[in-house]
Amino acid sequence: MDIFGIILSTFNAIFKLAIVAVTGFLATRTAGFDVASRRVYSSIVFQYFVPAVIFAQTATSMDRVSTLVDWWYLPLCAVVINAIAFPSIFIVAKLFRLEHKTTRVFVYTISFSNTMYIPLALVDSMTSENNEVFGPNAKEVGGGYICTFLLAATVIYWIFGYSFIQRNQVDQDEEERRASEIELKDETQNEQLDVKTLEKALESSQNVLEKKELKVSSGVKEDTDLSTQLIADEESPMPKVSDELNLNTTTATVVDDQKPLAGVQEASESQRDRCGFLSPIKVVFSKVFGAVSYVWQHLPVSVKRALKNLCTPPTIATLLGVILILAYPVRDMLFNQGKMAIIGRTAKYLGSAAVISALFILGGNLSTGPKGGTIKWYVIAVGLFVRMVICPAICIGINFALWYYGIVPSDPMFFFVLCVESSTPPALNSAIVMNIVYPKGNEECASLLFWAYLCSIVTLSGWLVVTLMLIEMK
Numbered sequence: 001m002d003i004f005g006i007i008l009s010t011f012n013a014i015f016k017l018a019i020v021a022v023t024g025f026l027a028t029r030t031a032g033f034d035v036a037s038r039r040v041y042s043s044i045v046f047q048y049f050v051p052a053v054i055f056a057q058t059a060t061s062m063d064r065v066s067t068l069v070d071w072w073y074l075p076l077c078a079v080v081i082n083a084i085a086f087p088s089i090f091i092v093a094k095l096f097r098l099e100h101k102t103t104r105v106f107v108y109t110i111s112f113s114n115t116m117y118i119p120l121a122l123v124d125s126m127t128s129e130n131n132e133v134f135g136p137n138a139k140e141v142g143g144g145y146i147c148t149f150l151l152a153a154t155v156i157y158w159i160f161g162y163s164f165i166q167r168n169q170v171d172q173d174e175e176e177r178r179a180s181e182i183e184l185k186d187e188t189q190n191e192q193l194d195v196k197t198l199e200k201a202l203e204s205s206q207n208v209l210e211k212k213e214l215k216v217s218s219g220v221k222e223d224t225d226l227s228t229q230l231i232a233d234e235e236s237p238m239p240k241v242s243d244e245l246n247l248n249t250t251t252a253t254v255v256d257d258q259k260p261l262a263g264v265q266e267a268s269e270s271q272r273d274r275c276g277f278l279s280p281i282k283v284v285f286s287k288v289f290g291a292v293s294y295v296w297q298h299l300p301v302s303v304k305r306a307l308k309n310l311c312t313p314p315t316i317a318t319l320l321g322v323i324l325i326l327a328y329p330v331r332d333m334l335f336n337q338g339k340m341a342i343i344g345r346t347a348k349y350l351g352s353a354a355v356i357s358a359l360f361i362l363g364g365n366l367s368t369g370p371k372g373g374t375i376k377w378y379v380i381a382v383g384l385f386v387r388m389v390i391c392p393a394i395c396i397g398i399n400f401a402l403w404y405y406g407i408v409p410s411d412p413m414f415f416f417v418l419c420v421e422s423s424t425p426p427a428l429n430s431a432i433v434m435n436i437v438y439p440k441g442n443e444e445c446a447s448l449l450f451w452a453y454l455c456s457i458v459t460l461s462g463w464l465v466v467t468l469m470l471i472e473m474k
Contacts, residue, residue, distance in 0.1 A: 011457060012125060017117070018453070020356055024363025035439070038364045042435035045357045050429065051317035053351025054154055056344065057116065058321025059331050061147025073408045074145060075152035077418055078115070080398065082156050085391045086111040092386055096379045101168045105434070105441040106375060108165040109448045110387045114424045115153040117355045119146050122420055122464070123413075133471065134413045145417040151322065157427065158314045168438040358428040365431055365446035373444030380451055388425065388452070388459040395422035396463065400470055412471045419470075423463035425449075425456035 027033035062068060068075075089111045093103040123142035127134055134142075324331035335344035399418040402408045408415075426449060434445040 011461070016121070017355075017359055020359040021363035021366070021453075024360035025366050026363075027360070028364050028367035033364050035442070038361055039435045039439060041357070042361055042432045045354060045361070045432050046436055047313050049351060049354040049357055050432070051313040052347045053116070053354045054150070054314050055317040055321050056335075056347040056351050057143075057147045057150060058154070058318055059324040059344075060335055061144050061151070061321075062325060064328060065325055068148065070409060071145070071148050071414075073402065074148040074418075077395075077399070077421065078149055078151075078153035078156060081113065081391075081395055081422055082111070082153075082160075084394055085113070085387060088386050088391055089383055092379070092383050096376075096382075098375070098379070101171065101438075101441070102374060102444065104165055104168050105438070105444045106379070106383065106448070108161060109430045109434075109445045110383050110426050110452065112157050112161050112427045112430065113421065114427050115150055115157075115421060116146065117358070117428060118424045118460075119417065119420045123417070126416070126464075133468070134416070138413050141411070142413045142417055145414055146421075149417065149421055151318070153421075154314060154318045157429070158312055158318075162312065162433060162437070165433060165441075166437050168441065172438075172440070355428075358432055361435065362428055362431045362446065362449055365435075365442050366450055370447050370450040373441075373447045375444055375447065380448060383448075384452055384455055388423070388455060392419075392423035392459075392463055395419075396466065396470075404474060415471060416467055419463065419467040423460055425452045425460065 024033065062071070086107065089107045090103075093106050098106055120143065123146065124139060127139040127142065324334070333340050335341060396419050399408075399415060399422065403410070403415045403418070408418075428449070430445055431442075431449060434441050
C-alpha cells in the first residue's frame, strides 16, 4: 500500500468518528442536549455501554490463558506507554504553572490514549487494504491483540486515572465546606455584635424599669389580698359520691382444651433449636464484619478511594472478562455459539453503542467552541506535541527493538497494534468521566480533545506510515 493509501485509510477512520461528534454538537442546538442531559446520558454510558463492550472484548480476547504467555508484552506495553506519557504531560503542566485543578484536567485528558475505539477502526481499515502484508484472519487476530492490551490499559485508566481526576471533586467539596464554615463564622460574629448592642441598651433602661416595678408591685399586693378573701368566702365542701358495681356470676368458666398450648410450646421449642443452630453463624459474621469495618475505618482516604474505584462498572466488567477467560467452557457457552450465546451477542450489541455515545457526548461538550476553558493555546500545543509526537517516538522505538530482535512475536500485526496503541489520540472516555466526576472541567476537556483529534489526522497518519515502513524493512 502506498503512502497516499495509508493516509486515506487513516483519514476515513477518523472522519467517521468526526461526523458523529458533529452530530452531537448539532443536538445541543436543535434537540435540547444541554449540560444536564449530557450528564445523565454520560452516566448511562458509564454504567451500561462501556462495561458491556469491555466485558465482551476482554472475554473474547484470547482462547486460553496460555496464550497470554506468548503475548506477555501487550499488557506490559500499556504500562510502558502510560509510564512515559503521564509524567511527560505532568511536567508540561508544571512548567506552565497551571492551577492544580486545571493541571489534573490537562494531564488526565491528554495522558491516557484511546486504546480501543481508534485501534479497532484502524485494524479494520488496514486489514481490508493490506491482506498481503498482514495475512489472512488479520482482523480477528488484531482484535485479540487489542483486547489483550486492554487487560492492563483498562485497569490503569479506570483505577489510577479515575482516582486522579476524582481528586478535583474532593478538593472542590473541601473548598465549599471551608467557605461555608467561614460564612457561618462571620454570621456568628455579627450576631454576637448585635447581642452586645442589645445588652448595652438593656443596661441603660434597667434603672427605669426597676422604679416602675416597685410602683406596680405595691398595687398588685393590695389586689391579691382582696381576691384571696373573696375566694375563701365562696368555697364550700364537695359531696362524696361512691357507687359500687357488683358482678355476680353463677357459673365457673373452665378451659379444658390444652392442645393449642401444646402446639405453641412445640413451635417455640423448634424456633429455639433453629436459633441455637444459627447463633454460631451470626457470631462469626458479626466478628468478620466488625474486623472489616475496623480495618476500613483506619485506612487512609486515598486507599479507600482506590478500593471504591475497584467497584466501578468498567473495572468489574474487566474482572468478569478475565474470569471467563479462566473458565473458558462457560465463556464458550456464552459467546461461541453455545446454548446461551444470546447473552454474549446482547453484550456486544449493547457495547456497540459505547463508541457512538462517547463521540456524541464529545460533540455536545464542544458546544462552547474549541476555545472553551482557561488553558492557553500554546500550552495545548506543547502538550499535544509531547503526547502525540515525542511519546510515540520513544514507544515505537522500544517496540521496534523488541520486535526486530525477536523478543516479542514476529507477527507483523503484533507490531502494528503496538505502534497504533502508542500513537493514538487521547481517550474519548475522558469526556464521559469528566461529565460525571468533575463537570466544571468539561470545557477544558472538550477543547483538548477537539484539538487532539484534529492534530491526530496528521500525526497518526505519519506514525502509520513509519510503522508500515519498519514492517517492510524487516
